[in-house]
Amino acid sequence: MKKVIFILAVLVNLVFATEEWTRAKMEQAHRECERGDIWACVGLGDGYLFGIVGFNKDYKKAKFYLEKVCKKDKNIKQDEFFLEACTNLGLMYNNGFGVNQNHKKALELYSIACDGGFAAACQNIGWMYYNGQGMQRDMVKGAAYFRRACDSGNWMACSNFASYHYSFGDKSKAAQYLKKACNLGKDEYSVQNNPEYKSQWQKDCDMYDILK
16 A cells, blocks of 8 residues: 655635635725734635635735734634644745745744644644655654644544554554544545545545455
């Protein structure tokens, strides 16, 4: 079983992803963000980063709005919107989306979100360690982050943790985490509406049926 380890590239909050942003809604969000509403700032940041319906991708604007929320002096580190903003800002640095690629900065931002309990950020740290992106490769440490994210409900981390076990011949553990990935991805918007992720998710479900 040869599995491809993906970096999680769609971290959009379900509300942001499923609703079309009209011009009026966008203008209202701009006003609310300026008044300090972090929900509005993250919505705009995600919209410009991922090109959600109603937005044109604009990495400069995405960075501007995500940075308004992801600030170290903010006393909201357990707020899900703060954690999402830091994760998606980390995604920009990790991939060089509108910024100079900087793995160290990406890891710093992911770590803030992961330590705050944001599973997708832990998954992305696992990917960096597992594949040696911007650091010395450490598959064991990467797998530990995959498990941490999987235990918090991230389907992709469960898939990657299953791959780790399969690569060492532990089909029982692989099946256990493939089942979890399959169950978690079933109702995940970013899986069912992203052909690449849906294809990988379906492979996980099919492989579980073989191994169980």
